[in-house]
Amino acid sequence: MTEELNQVEVRSFQVGDKVKGQVTKVEEKQVLVSIENSKIDGIVPISELSSLHVEKASDVVSEGEELDLEVLKVEEEAIVLSKKKIDAEKAWEDLTEKFQSGAIFDAQVKEVVKGGLVVDLGIRGFVPASLVESHFVEDFSEYRDLTLSFKIVELDKEKNRLILSHRAVVEQEKGKQKRAILDAVQPGKVVEGTVQRITDFGAFVDIGGIDGLVHISQLSHQHVDKPSDVIEEGQKVTVKVLSVDRDNERISLSIKETLPGPWSNILEKAQKGSVLEGTVKRLVSFGAFVELLPGVEGLVHISQIAHKHIATPFEVLKEGQKVKVKVLEVNESEQRISLSIKELEDKPEEETYELPEESKGFQLGEVIGDMLKNLKS
Template sequence: MTEEMNLVEVKNFEVGDKVSGQVTKVEEKQVIININDCKLDGIIPISELSSLHVEKASDVVSEGDQLELEVLKVEEEALILSKRKVDAEKSWANLEEKFKNGESFNAEIKDVVKGGLVVDLGVRGFVPASLVEAFFVEDFSDYKGKTMAFKIVELEKEKNRLILSHRAVVEEEKGKQKNQLLESLEAGQVVEGTVQRISDFGAFVDIGGIDGLVHISQLSHEHIDKPSDVVQEGQKVQVKILSVDRTNERISLSIKETLPGPWTNISEKAPKGSTLSGVVKRLVSYGAFIELFPGVEGLVHISQISHKHIATPHEVLNEGQEVEVKVLDVNEQDQRLSLSIKELQERENEFVTDYELPEESKGFQLGEVIGDQLKNLKK
């Protein structure tokens, strides 16, 4: 091609024109293009190949590639072209639509830089370190080349500013899962969970993406002073759902109700007729409540406390006192135990111990007095 012909061809183009062409040669710092529909060559400087920094032109294009380009300069024998500007123009329109709709999309991490990650979307997208994950990441070196889902959180075309977030995608997905889980939960269900946090008033348990509270009163059938006495963070537990407040996203849980109750199989632990040790827990006007096992109390009616007549249980018993009792009756369904202390005591000779000597006989031997009474009975 003569210089005159080149000059004529070049003069047919203006800055900003859109052209297409085929890559005929890839050099280290530039790419040679044959413009379609004419015999004119164009040059793409390496800086105009991508919105990102490029070390070698061959990292972006190969011989034979068909490209859409924009004219940057019209020189005497060639056109200076840009692939980057065409890609960016197409991308901005697409990205604005995604931003408007809150759409998420996948993209490859092209580079790891100070403060975050770089993504090529036809324009340079930046992911600040704080928006990469929902958890702290110390080293991002393994992220290069990784494909991740992103949402656009800031877009300013005039400033060429595009801020992306993978964390937003993760949190949105968690939110959807949380809502689905809330809808599926019903009081009475038993599910597995993991203890996340322990407080003075109970334990928070993760049941699949949402935390529920096990109040301290629902941790055990036995009285406990603090939740850490029975559960630890990270522990897997079975919990029963007591209530679900979907509006406030509050779930009440119970570990206690998934455990065998203290009265379970009480007929085997305290069979009728057996003798057991217990502790006096409460004294009332009609008897004494004896704790035989943690959470299991039985009643010794006042009539079963002593062979002697007593007005109140306080006459012979004290709270905290250890006693031996005999099981008179077991009712597991109603959680009742009837006990007796009296039946384990020998019956005293009431005739001897309760007899009051007449005043006039106090100088005589007891045997003589009784002997005289017996004689009188024989008459």
Template structure:
């Protein structure tokens, strides 16, 4: 089809000729246009106004609009014209270039139909539901009227078939963002992130377009059995970068390293002389390790377990047992607490003895009172 207007000087126009028309009148199902130099007006049926289905002609054009048209039929003192065919011819040429170059197209979603979205690019473009986003979308109703970016993934001009994908653009942008993050992230960085999903071995956290793994051992200073006991999907967290493997695109993260350690301010929490209730975690030949705070264990040396001599801590203690301990020494730098069970027992015994009164009838006795009579039988030499 020629791009030039094929108008004869005598005003004779033929089927296939390209003309320009000015919208003069709009009816519900047709538009009347005037054609410069033509002996009579032309009519565009509503079906020839757009590549998309429209209910009223006024939805597509306004009076005074100048349109590129092609004559499809010449009737008695009337031309039947098509805007759709001209638009399509021009559009296919431009779309073919965009398809070959992989160019991104920006367009408005004209309609939502069963199975996807409809886009007007001079020809009808279709976006299957699976190619709209990179995640499941329950309803596309809110997409009508939205302006989105697309890539052409299939086109067959002869079959008037044009398939577009917004998902391809989203994935491409995420890959680009991921590459940028991987390039600029370094061990030691502290970042904000969102928990994307939870596994038995840890949590995957999105730190700006790329997911990093927080291993279960890096979630908390305390021992945990289940990841879901500490974090939930969608939760905002602060993480510290432990390592970056750019080749494998793997990032190791820690939440634990961003939290106060159990030994922080230990001098305030467990000053020398303070008394705490703890749990026996381990028994060894030289004493017992007692947890006084989550993540903080102190040693009760075997000599500080009981007043009586014991050969092994197992004689008086068992793992899991709850005990009271007194802090003897605090060493934050070496993360050491020296504890005593005996000193508390000692104090209890002292209190018991101080409260104990001898019976009145026992007071005043002496050795002479007991054996006095027998002494009388002895004579001094």
């Protein structure tokens, strides 16, 4: 009689019915549940517990837990139920809403597989390796069981396809940080940064989440042929903000502006009366410009080049020539230095004409007259 009643009650269920059940026993490969408002037990196979692969049923459910289930099969004395179908149905509704709104949500990484990560959201979500981080990751093993923030980038219920991206969240956050920095940074501000990238025309420096460009002309007070000659990637630097283009998200920076200028303390470096060695940089009609220190030139006026009269500096000097000079005057405020080369050279003796002994006592005119006669004869 009991069997007949059970069969009658079993037949009252239809495939697709939604029921609630309480877990009464967890076996290795299946779960037994008591169906609400029924004396019939149901069976949930391990394959119907989750959208992901499950090794043990106890990894998913525990005794006493209440589950929402769907009827898969109606057998003579038992009902086969599915948990994952209900979970998936609820998940698709929730995920569709998240996809349409662009929502960010947290989820735990359940598996690390070839090509990416797997997340259980009621349905299987896949995170391709290229969408995990904004930088390259060689080994994803440490990501297992991590809880990360995700955005849905592809959703197709018919193909049961759900693609997630953690990288999109990271880049979105970076974008917010970048905008905040752009709004906060002001020209003239001095900040610390790290050299991220070096190019032929300068260096990109990270100043806290956004890169600014230090043009090659702003790397040093000295002439720079290649940025890599004076700076390297990863180097910590102090930079001054020159300009901010918020529309195009560009920041111009200077390292040179934070360094002491070549003329600072010039009175100590080139003291009046001191002798220095320099290089002739430019020759002009009125003299020669000699570089004493990087970025510091002094003028040797044409009158200070040689003791003898010269028409142009080109007669005795050439560009690139090393010369010793004496500092005559220094004007730090106007950045001018007067130099002399001839002050370091011996003054040639003046040629004098000695009168013959016998001519002494005669008038100069008489002597010259006699000399002229001798020349004529």
